Amino acid sequence: MPELRGLVELTRPVNAVAAGVLTLIGAYVAGGVVDAPLAAAAAGIATVLAVGAGNAINDYFDAVIDRINAPGRPIPRGAVTERGALWFSVVLFALAVAFALTLPLLALGIAAFNLLALVAYTELFKGLPGVGNAVVAYLGGSTFLFGGAAVDGQLTTVVTLAALAALSTFTREVVKDVEDLAGDREEGLNTLPIAIGERRALLVGVACLAVAVLASPVPYVTGTLGLAYLALVVPADLVMLAAAVEGFSDPTAGQTHLKYGMFLAAAAFVVGRAVPL
Template sequence: MRDTLRGIVDLARLGNCVAAGALTATGAFVAGASGAAVPTALAAATTVFAVAAGNAINDYFDRQVDAVNRPDRPIPRGAVSPRGALATAAVWFAVAVAVAVRLPALAIGIAAVNLVALVTYTSLFKGTPGLGNALVAYLVGSTFLFGGAAVGNPRAVLVLAALAGLSTFTREVIKDVEDVAGDREEGLATLPIAVGERRALRIGAAALVVAVGVSPLPYFSGTLGAAYLAVVVVADAVMLYATYESVADPGAAQRRFKYGTFLAAAAFVVGRVAVVV
C-alpha cells in the first residue's frame, strides 16, 4: 500500500505541478493581480491538478518507452498499474475542471484547450516531429497566459508567454535528443529521429534566438524597467549556454535550461515589483 501511494504521488511529479502552479500565479501577478488573490489561487490550483493529470496520462501512454528510458517511474516499476494511472488521472482532471469553472470565460476557454492538449499529447502528438515539442511549448507559455486571463488582463503577459513557449520548445528538443534510444525502439518519429540530432538542435537553437530577441521588449516599450532587463539578460545567457552544452551533454543541458526558464519568469516578477514600488 505504501509503495502504491508513493507511486500515485510520483505519477503527479509534484515538483512540476507546483512549478506550473507558480508560473500561473506569476502570470497573474505580472498582469497586475495585487487585489485578485482568489482568482489567482483558483487558477494556480487548476494548473496544479491539470498538470498532475496530464503527467499521469503521459505515463500511461509512455509506459513502454519508460521501461527503457525511465524504469524508475511508477508504472514500469510496478507501483501503479496502467489502469490505476488512468483512474488517478480522471480524478485529478475532474478536480481541475471543478475549480476552473469559477474563473472568467477566457480563462475557462484556455483551461479547456489545455486539458484536451494534455490528454492528446502522448497519444496523438508526441511522436510527430516537432509538433509534440510545439504543443508542450504552448502549454508552458499558456500557464502565464492563463494566469493573466484569470485576473482579466492577458495582454500584459503575452511577451512572457512567448518567451516561455519558445524557450520550452528548445528544451523539449534537447530532451528528445536525450531520449533518442528509447523513442527509436518504440517507433516514435521525434524531431531528432526524423531529421537527425544535430539538425534538431539547430532548430531548437533558432527558436531560442527568437525568444532572446523578444525578451527585451517589455523594457524598450517602457512596461518594465532596468531591474527586469538585468535579470532577463542573465536568464538568456543561461539558456544560450545550455543550448551550446546540449551538443555534448543533452541531459545536463535540459536541466540547466529549466533554471533559465524560471529565471526568466523571475525577471518579470522583479520588473513588476519594481514598477509597483
C-alpha cells in the same frame, strides 16, 4: 504506502507545483493578484491538478517506452498499475475542471483547450516531428496567460512572457528528445531528432531560443518594464543560450540548465513588475 507514493510520483509534483507557481506569476504580472486573490489561487490549484493529471496520463500511455527510457518510474517498477494511473489522472482532471469553472470565460476557454491538448498529447502529437514539442511549448507558455486571464488582468506583458516561455520550452523539449533518442526509436516514434538528425534538431531548437532571446528586451524597450527586469533577463538569456549549446554534448545537463534559465527569466518579469525602475 508504496502505491500512494507512486501515485504522487506520477504527477511529477515538483513540475506540477512549478507550473502552478508560473500561473500565479502570470496573474501577478497581469496586475490582478491583489484585486482577485481567490481567482489567482483557483487558477494556480487548477494548473497543479491539470499538470499532475497530464503527467499521469502521459505515464499511462508511455508505459512501454518508459521501460527503456525511465525504468524507475512508478508504472515500470510496479508501484502503480496502468489502470490505477489512468483512473488517478481522470480524478485529477475532474478536480482541475471544478476549479477552472470558477474562473472568467477567457480563462475557462484556455483551461478547456489545454486539458484537451494534455489528453491528446501522448497519443496523437508526441511522435510527430516538432509537433509534440510545439504542443508542450504552447502548454508551458499558456500557464502565464491562464493566470493573467483568471484575474481579468492586463495581458499585454503576459502575452510577451507566454511567447518567450513557449519558445524556450520548445528548445528544451528538443534537447529532451535527443536525450530520449534510444527509447523513442525502440517505440517507433518519429521525433524531430529521429526525423532530421540530432544536430539539425538541436540547431532548430537553438534558432527558436535565439528568437526568444532577441525578443526578451521588448518589455523594456516599450517602457512596460524597467531596468530591474533587464538586469535579470540578460543573465537568464545567457544561461539559456549556454544550456542550449551544452545540449549538443550533454543533453541531460543541457535541458536541466535550460529549465534554470527559464525560471530566472520568469523571475525577471516578477521583479520588473515589482520594481518600476
